Amino acid sequence: MSSNPSSEMPFYNEIRLYAVRLTGDSAWADDLVQETYLRFLQVKEGIQPSSQRAWLYRTARNLFIDQFRRQKRTRKIQDVMKSDILPDMNQQRSSQPHHALEQEESYGEVFDAVDLLPVRQREVILLKFQQGLSYDEISQITGDSKTTIGWLLHEAITKLRKKLNNGEE
Numbered sequence: 001m002s003s004n005p006s007s008e009m010p011f012y013n014e015i016r017l018y019a020v021r022l023t024g025d026s027a028w029a030d031d032l033v034q035e036t037y038l039r040f041l042q043v044k045e046g047i048q049p050s051s052q053r054a055w056l057y058r059t060a061r062n063l064f065i066d067q068f069r070r071q072k073r074t075r076k077i078q079d080v081m082k083s084d085i086l087p088d089m090n091q092q093r094s095s096q097p098h099h100a101l102e103q104e105e106s107y108g109e110v111f112d113a114v115d116l117l118p119v120r121q122r123e124v125i126l127l128k129f130q131q132g133l134s135y136d137e138i139s140q141i142t143g144d145s146k147t148t149i150g151w152l153l154h155e156a157i158t159k160l161r162k163k164l165n166n167g168e169e
Contacts, residue, residue: 018057
């Protein structure tokens with residue numbers, strides 16, 4: 001590799017965070033990211049620079065699915081989200097403990113509701129709102145059309161609103 005690893009491994013931190021969220025296990029995520037970039041380096045010249053990000057996400061996702069099926073591992077997205085996404089609650093508690101507790105409870109409710117979504121809806125919610133990806137990028141990663149992505153997001157958000165507002169699905 002060259003002396004500048006970022007040119008050899010674009011979006012590395014972003015892909016690693018995504019892998020940690022997918023797997024719920026930093027060691028497994030590191031293996032997943034390593035395999036993703038090994039494959040990327042083998043085909044890098046054939047990938048347009050504008051498509052590299054989506055290619056990396058899609059490859060990491062596909063490797064995860066393959067490994068998940070082979071190993072039959074189970075995990076809850078809620079656990080991963082709580083460990084990687086929640087802000088540092090200790091910082092918030094030091095200034096306003098009651099607000100931090102309310103926020104933590106709200107996050108818990110949202111995470112529980114997201115965890116109950118069907119797999120495809122949960123996946124697009126994570127890619128859109130956690131990773132901040134566009135419809136185009138999500139489409140490239142999942143292989144679904146932008147219309148399907150929009151429909152999945154709409155259905156997921158509708159279910160989340162009902163669940164969080166009424167306690168129903």
